Amino acid sequence: MSHAEASNILQYSPFNSSVDPSFWHKLSHVKLDIDRLEEKVRPIWGYYSNAIPPGLTSYLHVDCSAYNTEYEVQKPLLASYGILLNKNTLEAFKNCNKIALLEELGQELWQNITSGEALKNPALLSRFFLLTYADLKKYHFYYWCAFPAPNFPTITLNKQPLRLADVFSEKQVTELAKVYLEVDDWRERGYFLIKVDSDGDSSCISILPLCDVRAVPVAIPDGEDIKKTEGIYVGVADPCPLHDHPGWPLRNLLALLSYHCLILEVTLPPSPTTEPPSPETFPPHFESEALDSPNELTFHVNNTAHSSGNKLKWVGWERNERGKFGPRKMNLSSSMDPVKLAETSVDLNLKLMKWRLMPQLDLDLIKNSRCLLLGSGTLGCSVARTLLGWGVRYITLVDNGCVSYSNPVRQSLFTYKDSLNSGRPKSEAAADALRAIFPGVESRGVQLNIPMPGHPIGPSLLADTKTSTQLLEELIDSHDVLFLLMDSRESRWLPTLIAASKRKVR
Known part of the structure; x- marks a missing residue:
């Protein structure tokens, strides 16, 4: 050519x-x-x-x-x-x-x-x-x-x-x-x-x-x-x-x-x-x-x-x-909201596990379950992190204690700074830690004394005890899953009784 x-x-x-x-x-x-x-x-x-x-x-x-x-x-x-x-x-x-x-x-x-x-x-x-x-x-x-x-x-x-x-x-x-x-x-x-x-x-x-x-x-x-x-x-x-x-x-x-x-x-x-x-x-x-x-x-x-x-x-x-x-x-x-990007990544990991291992797993049910954790110590911190890993988006933590110097080495949601100045309330510190780990979670901390049988209540504490009992009942009523993570049988008695009355004990 x-x-x-x-x-x-x-x-x-x-x-x-x-x-x-x-x-x-x-x-x-x-x-x-x-x-x-x-x-x-x-x-x-x-x-x-x-x-x-x-x-x-x-x-x-x-x-x-x-x-x-x-x-x-x-x-x-x-x-x-x-x-x-x-x-x-x-x-x-x-x-x-x-x-x-x-x-x-x-x-x-x-x-x-x-x-x-x-x-x-x-x-x-x-x-x-x-x-x-x-x-x-x-x-x-x-x-x-x-x-x-x-x-x-x-x-x-x-x-x-x-x-x-x-x-x-x-x-x-x-x-x-x-x-x-x-x-x-x-x-x-x-x-x-x-x-x-x-x-x-x-x-x-x-x-x-x-x-x-x-x-x-x-x-x-x-x-x-x-x-x-x-x-x-x-x-x-x-x-x-x-x-x-x-x-x-x-x-x-x-x-x-x-x-x-x-x-x-x-x-x-x-x-x-x-x-x-x-x-x-x-x-x-x-x-x-x-x-x-x-x-x-x-x-x-x-x-x-x-x-x-x-x-x-x-x-x-x-x-x-x-x-x-x-x-x-x-x-x-x-161009993506970092929080949305984190949520997508978490959801993707869970869906991959479901597709490969448990096709029958209902991830939406888990994601939308409202979980109430009574106790924010060693058990409470561990359960909260596990729930987070399974995609649960609604977690409420309840505890009456504050973070002490010995807690951070055993309880994974706390740090040394949380124990300063007499310690932060455990429930609030744990809720903040969950949001810092994953901003897509709706976590809330409630400081509450749970009445226990065998513990006398004086006249000065009667009003506070009634208020605490009413708040505990409202929390149990508004959540789908209840975790009893306290360290004594006496503290678990009243929450179990209230949960049974609302048919939330299986």
Whole structure:
């Protein structure tokens, strides 16, 4: 191939993925509550637009709406069919056979092309694959996106790309803009046919479905009379703003045309001139009625469709920020509330234990149980830490003592500072320690003397004893689980009696 011929080969501008943080938050929910340990292949949606101002890059956007069952119709956005595969470990993500994944998705696309399904639903030509790993303890997300396309046909331009205004009249361009925006079926907005009927100085332009391409004559303007535009053109909504290189969606369209057709002219349709926000914040409701004049690429496509005996090769894995083939990383830990991040990590550990060891375990029941610990000494501190480790979020500690110098070495929720100045109340110090360990827990400390049988009560203590008994009854009544962690049988007598009367003793 000569240098001149090589310079005329059509080059495509690849997609860049733009994954919104809302997608990762939704993935976290799906992983924890639905997929769990299953590495499930899940269909998702993406979208792109041909309303990209010059100087920007063509992006395929994925956000929380990707998990919807049906694509949300939003003009002028264009749908892309996607597949999500989330791996359980970083090692599985790295060791995944990327070539086999691309081959599998490519063969499905080729089946859609050869069966004619892609002619009936042209949106099937726009595909992507998202391979992910979610580290939900750190909120780090690793992903690699692929946009499958066959490595054929090789297109040689018969002439340099032309502006639409060089082929169509100004009136025709305006009419094309109008009829394109009136296309309601989102499956037909990305790939379609443009029918031009001329009658003297006037012309009528209409949009036809791509499936008619095999039944209509295709326009091939004469180089000597470029304004003779009657006929049928093939149109594609091009997300690339470059004048010399079309975007990635054209590549699969040409593969389809090379299989089903012989000679064609492909027109890149108008795109909105109203400047949209940056790709990172592209809103799903962006809409425009004004259209620009993009390039028109004119070339011949010979029917080079592969026979069933030939094995296709597929390309499309995205390059990362360094320009190399490799995954990208999204770090959302800085945007997360640290308390929420801690709660997610604790919940994830518990769910992993449940999925692997005790599938019948009801973690929500444990999490929402209100636990009352009577006694905040050695037993109380140990039980409180154990409850915390099992995800209990509501813990109330009761004790009448204060932290002494000998307590911190035996009772794990206290420190030396708690024993200074005659010591802090044990229940309050223990409750504060639990919140310091895990801010997501609702812990409360109550200093209370529990009346015991055989201990005389003088007139001066009668009122306080009644108040303490009433408070103890209210605490037992408002909690689901009672732990008797005192160091004497006498102190356990009254709480047991009250709990039995409220049917809380099993």
